[in-house]
Amino acid sequence: MMNAKAEAFKDDLAQQPWSLYLTQTRRLTVIELRRNLVSWRASWIYFLAFVPTLIIFIHLLFDSHPQSTMSDDSNVLAGIVQLYYIRLGIFFGCLGIFSRLIRGEMIERSLHFYLLAPVRREILLLSKFIAGSVSALLLFVTAIVADFVLMYAAYGPAGRAYILSATGLAQLEAYVAIAVLACLGYGAVFLLLSMMFRNPTPAAMLVLGWEAINPVMPSLLQKLSVASYLRHMMPVSIAGEGIFALLTVETEPVSGWVAALGLLMLTAVVLIYSCYRIRKLEIRYTTE
Amino acid sequence: MSVYKHDYRAYTGEVTPLWTRVNVLARYAFSEAWSSKITVTLFTLSLAPIIVFLILIYVANNPIARALITRGNPQAFAIDAKFFLKVIEMQSWCALVVTAWIAPRLISFDLSDNALPILLSHPISRVGYISGKFIALFSSLSAITWFPCLLLFAYQGYSSAEHWTAANLPIAFGLLVGSLIWIAFLSLLGLALSSWVKWRVVATGVIFAAVFVPAGVGGIVTAIMRTKWGFLLNLPFIMSLLWQRLLGAPEFMRSGQSIPTTAIVIMLGLACLLCIAMLNARIRAREVVRG
Numbered sequence: 001m002m003n004a005k006a007e008a009f010k011d012d013l014a015q016q017p018w019s020l021y022l023t024q025t026r027r028l029t030v031i032e033l034r035r036n037l038v039s040w041r042a043s044w045i046y047f048l049a050f051v052p053t054l055i056i057f058i059h060l061l062f063d064s065h066p067q068s069t070m071s072d073d074s075n076v077l078a079g080i081v082q083l084y085y086i087r088l089g090i091f092f093g094c095l096g097i098f099s100r101l102i103r104g105e106m107i108e109r110s111l112h113f114y115l116l117a118p119v120r121r122e123i124l125l126l127s128k129f130i131a132g133s134v135s136a137l138l139l140f141v142t143a144i145v146a147d148f149v150l151m152y153a154a155y156g157p158a159g160r161a162y163i164l165s166a167t168g169l170a171q172l173e174a175y176v177a178i179a180v181l182a183c184l185g186y187g188a189v190f191l192l193l194s195m196m197f198r199n200p201t202p203a204a205m206l207v208l209g210w211e212a213i214n215p216v217m218p219s220l221l222q223k224l225s226v227a228s229y230l231r232h233m234m235p236v237s238i239a240g241e242g243i244f245a246l247l248t249v250e251t252e253p254v255s256g257w258v259a260a261l262g263l264l265m266l267t268a269v270v271l272i273y274s275c276y277r278i279r280k281l282e283i284r285y286t287t288e
Numbered sequence: 289m290s291v292y293k294h295d296y297r298a299y300t301g302e303v304t305p306l307w308t309r310v311n312v313l314a315r316y317a318f319s320e321a322w323s324s325k326i327t328v329t330l331f332t333l334s335l336a337p338i339i340v341f342l343i344l345i346y347v348a349n350n351p352i353a354r355a356l357i358t359r360g361n362p363q364a365f366a367i368d369a370k371f372f373l374k375v376i377e378m379q380s381w382c383a384l385v386v387t388a389w390i391a392p393r394l395i396s397f398d399l400s401d402n403a404l405p406i407l408l409s410h411p412i413s414r415v416g417y418i419s420g421k422f423i424a425l426f427s428s429l430s431a432i433t434w435f436p437c438l439l440l441f442a443y444q445g446y447s448s449a450e451h452w453t454a455a456n457l458p459i460a461f462g463l464l465v466g467s468l469i470w471i472a473f474l475s476l477l478g479l480a481l482s483s484w485v486k487w488r489v490v491a492t493g494v495i496f497a498a499v500f501v502p503a504g505v506g507g508i509v510t511a512i513m514r515t516k517w518g519f520l521l522n523l524p525f526i527m528s529l530l531w532q533r534l535l536g537a538p539e540f541m542r543s544g545q546s547i548p549t550t551a552i553v554i555m556l557g558l559a560c561l562l563c564i565a566m567l568n569a570r571i572r573a574r575e576v577v578r579g
Contacts, residue, residue: 048501052508059512076511088504092497099489107487201492202326202389208496 024119025127032131036097037138045096045135048089049143052080056147060154070155070162074171077151078236081144081175086182086227087211090140094186095204097136101128102278103194109285122275129191129271136183144179148172174235174256181233181263185226188270195277223262232259309412313420314427320397321390321424330389334382334432341375341440349447367444367452369537372459375437376531380470383429384499390428391478392491394421399570400486408573418479418567425475434467462534470527473556480563483570499523516545523559526552 036042102125105111114124152159152168162168189207193200214225222228231237233256321327347353348365358365398404407417441460445453453460478495485491506521519525530552532540539546 051505055505055508055512063513073512079511080508084504084508088501092493092501095493096490099493103489104487107489199489199492201489201496204493205385205388205496208500 021120021123024123025130028114028119028124028127029131029134032101032128033134036131036135042135045093045139048093049139050146052084052089053143053146053150056150060150063154065154065156065159067155067158070152070158073151074236075238077147077175078234079238080147081178082231082234082238085140085144085179086230087208089143090136090179090182091186091208091211093140094132094136094183095190095201097132098129098187098190099194099200099204101132101191101194102281103198103200106283106285112283115281115283121278121281125191125275125278126271129187129274132191133184133187136187137180140179140183141176144175145172148175171235174233177256177260178230178233181260182226182230184267185229185263188267188274189226192270192274192277195274195281226263226266229259229263229266232256303411306416309410310416310420310423313412313417314423317394317421317424318427321393321428324389324393327386327390327393330382330386331428331432334379334386335436337375337378337382338436338440341371341378342443344371345440345444345447349444349449367448368456369459369462369535372437372441372463373528373532373535373537375440376433376463376466376535377528379433379437380467380527380531383433383471383474384496386429386432387425387474387478388492388495390425391475391495392482392485392488394424395479395482396486396488396491399483400488402575404571405573405575414568414571414573418571421479422475425478426471429471429474430467433471434464437463437467459535462531462536466527466531466534469530469556473560476560476563476567480566480570483567516547517551519547520551520555526555 036045102111105114115121148171149163152163155162163172190200190204193203193207197203211225211227214222214228215231217225344365345367347357348367354365398407404417408414412420438460441453441456441463445456477498481494481498482488482491485494503522503524506518506525509518509521510516511518526547529541529547530549532538533549541547
């Protein structure tokens with residue numbers, strides 16, 4: 001019985017026009033990418049991504065860099081990634097990018113053009129998600145790599161040696177992985193929220209609050225947070241301050257790949273549910 | 289129907305005073321803001337901390353309850369400047385949430401529907417239009433900030449056996465002035481950002497981002513440049529510092545790291561000027577037609 005069902009499912013998969021889906025995905029992704037990256041409206045995301053880079057660049061030009069401050073700067077860089085990029089930059093950037101993908105089209109009253117086209121709704125959703133992810137990754141990963149290089153380049157030969165050393169490259173790899181996973185995780189969550197609510201911002205603010213208080217939650221509840229997975233991947237740990245330091249619940253250390261897999265699974269689950277929701281999506285422009 | 293008679297004359301009857309015209313806008317803005325169930329829900333939730341603080345004041349002033357809970361520790365449940373600093377901080381965060389919800393409702397609809405030219409063709413100026421919206425937002429925020437804070441102060445004065453009120457009047461002054469500064473700033477910020485963002489959905493997010501993102505950028509400046517002046521971009525931080533000084537609560541910063549009050553006031557003034565410039569650029573009787 002089970003074998004018959006599996007065979008039927010296999011046949012069903014084989015009969016799907018995959019090359020058509022691929023073409024449609026590519027076209028839709030390119031349209032969205034152009035909108036996300038090459039428009040005046042997108043300039044604020046560039047600001048969010050590159051404002052730390054600008055500050056580090058000014059620091060590189062005008063401040064002195066004695067060797068003794070290199071470890072301090074490593075901590076500062078970890079703080080920038082953990083406290084600025086994950087909590088603010090990537091969070092608000094993804095909120096803007098991914099909320100616009102479906103809800104923005106509804107407000108502009110243009111989503112029905114896509115829905116009337118002979119494209120499966122899942123393809124439409126996934127294409128938009130891919131475009132949003134590529135936009136966010138391109139900006140934030142580039143910014144983090146630039147931050148890393150500029151931060152250590154100021155130390156001359158010692159800094160350059162650190163960048164190219166195994167430790168330096170491992171640190172950069174961890175930051176890039178964190179940025180990628182943060183963009184995918186927040187992106188999937190905000191895409192779903194934008195389909196569930198007419199105004200996804202209040203729900204997003206609840207997510208922000210949840211992410212902020214998550215370290216003081218029991219370990220089981222910590223698993224329902226994007227930032228908690230990313231915390232395990234940080235190469236340099238930044239401890240909480242004040243009352244948060246006292247209340248923080250230290251969970252068992254999780255290896256990087258387990259944390260990454262956990263976050264990817266969370267993203268996949270949210271995307272599957274989004275695909276289910278978009279099949280039942282109805283547009284009422286009068287209520288927007 | 290053809291119109292042959294062209295000798296129109298200006299209206300010579302009684303004209304309503306200018307200030308009452310602003311009230312009309314404020315009244316409509318107020319009803320627009322409060323027409324949403326979510327506004328009512330947010331308002332109710334914003335008053336929930338006040339009930340908790342009220343219970344704390346009751347416990348602090350009830351000898352039996354105090355003896356049972358504090359077990360002889362006199363510092364527990366002390367109702368002083370530090371306690372009221374917590375109250376004003378909590379209510380101010382609630383005010384931010386309410387602003388992010390209400391402010392876009394007041395402006396975005398007029399802008400997205402191209403209603404400004406019609407509104408401003410009435411005998412009302414641009415300043416009058418903004419004042420009307422400002423009054424509606426400011427009065428809504430007053431109901432969750434200085435008003436309940438002063439009620440708590442009054443209740444503590446009534447409950448306390450000693451001559452508490454007279455000895456702690458600077459706290460009441462700090463609560464009033466600190467709240468007024470914050471809600472005036474929030475009202476301006478909310479209206480300015482809402483006037484620049486066409487979509488209400490985006491405007492709500494932008495108001496939050498305008499408070500939190502500069503705080504993060506300020507943190508980066510502080511950490512990288514090794515300077516305390518980056519804190520000036522951290523709005524929640526400088527407001528906490530200002531409230532702490534207005535209330536006379538103990539300083540929470542190290543002496544070398546503290547920011548002078550003058551710098552905080554100048555920063556807030558500059559931010560308000562920027563908001564006014566944004567409103568001036570955007571609130572105009574014009575219609576944008578694309579296509």
